[in-house]
Amino acid sequence: MPHTNRKKKNAGAMPLNAENKKTVVHTKRKEVLDEEGWVHVVDTPRTTRRSTISKAALHSGDFEINGVQYVNRTLEEMRVELAYWRKAWEIDEACAGLKTALEKLGEQKIGKVVVLGLGSLQNARREGRRASYTQLVALEIVMAVLGARVSTVFQDPQFTDTDKLLLKELGYEIVEDPEAFQHIVESSLVYAIHCYADVYKEVSEQKTPAVFIGTDVENFGRFNLSETAEVTAKALEEMVKGYESVDFPQIRHDFSDTKIYWRKKLEEVKPEVKPEEVKP
Ligand SMILES: C[S@@+](CC[C@H](N)C(=O)[O-])C[C@H]1O[C@@H](n2cnc3c(N)ncnc32)[C@H](O)[C@@H]1O
Known part of the structure; x- marks a missing residue:
């Protein structure tokens, strides 16, 4: 490198x-x-x-933008790093675990993938870059298992120009905050690992997506005690009501506290009947 x-x-x-x-x-x-x-x-x-x-x-880092430190990377260097982390991910048992976990979702008709807060692949913190690269290559597996390649938008205010070039080269669209939230509809897959409360709050205010991959909603409420976080935790709990979920397989801390939530198929959702409404 x-x-x-x-x-x-x-x-x-x-x-x-x-x-x-x-x-x-x-x-x-x-x-x-x-x-x-x-x-x-x-x-x-x-x-x-x-x-x-x-x-x-x-x-x-080598340079700073809005208080965030970055390292210099050419596009070619980033391609090499991506290939390195893809290979590392593919031989890790978490990758196999993810494929198994995704089988539980069954057939999903995903209309759009919305990726929030991936982080910059030029972040000065090596662990940060490693997590972002790993989350990017894990997303490739998610998309491969869940079906054909669909239109995918990425949003992260910390992306550098070279991040955007690399993502575009991979066939993804990059949008500026807050446009990505408008792309969240009922057929969307939202991939938002380790995002801040305000980002999840925005997600919860959109149509409920078919699949949501993000912070474990229960732990979110338990460990984030700010006012926004409390409101967000409640909103997220509401959002995933009626969803099924499975833990995202772990590799280092790159997916810590992360779950895959998916909407149950309509035919599997039994209407809730209050006890007093049950007639003998
Ligand atoms: C804690 S970092 C997580 C980075 C990476 N996913 C990880 O696990 O290391 C949160 C990320 O969310 C991004 N972010 C902040 N506001 C955002 C917004 N409105 N939309 C999308 N991403 C946002 C930040 O720039 C940052 O990269």
Whole structure:
């Protein structure tokens, strides 16, 4: 994965070993090995000790937009990363688990896929990028299992121009906030992993989609205590009433607390009868 200031351990150019570690420390730029095996080249004064380099420094990016840090990537580099994470996902047991989970949904006639809050594939946080790439390739499986390729819109205010180029190249449409919400209709599949309360609130105010993949509604209410979150939790609970659900298979934390909800087929929905209405 070529990049100006991050190198994979043993990538060839500057392998870290006991001998050359010392040399590196004497330069003004310092190499720091993170827990995932990535070598970060960090500008640091000679007096800065290794132990004082903060996590923030490790996650500082090449540029910033609206307070969000990003790393430089060419479109070609992003294609390579996408291929890497697709391969990693396809051999993970979560991928097989997802296919099995999706079988439960039976035949679904999805008219439109609406993807909210994927996150930028140029996010400066490597775990953030990894989650977004993994969520993107998992979506490919969802779409493959649920049927033919349908029109898909993505919305995330944090997308960079290169994110949009890559997504367009994959055949997706990118819309600006808040347009995507209008695309949520009864035949839609909404894919919104780890989104904020206001995004889910908007979803709950649209027509109830055929499939909703997002935060576990029960946990949403339990762990998000802001006023918006409480209102959202109630609205989401209402939305998924009469839905079936299954946990989204886990890989790292990329789908933590995520569930797949789908509307029961009309013939499976028994009309609720209040006890007093039951005549002997
Ligand atoms: C917590 S991040 C989740 C990113 C990624 N899905 C993940 O699991 O790491 C929430 C994302 O929602 C996006 N977001 C915020 N407002 C949004 C909106 N109105 N529509 C779509 N996405 C939105 C943010 O830009 C951010 O990328």
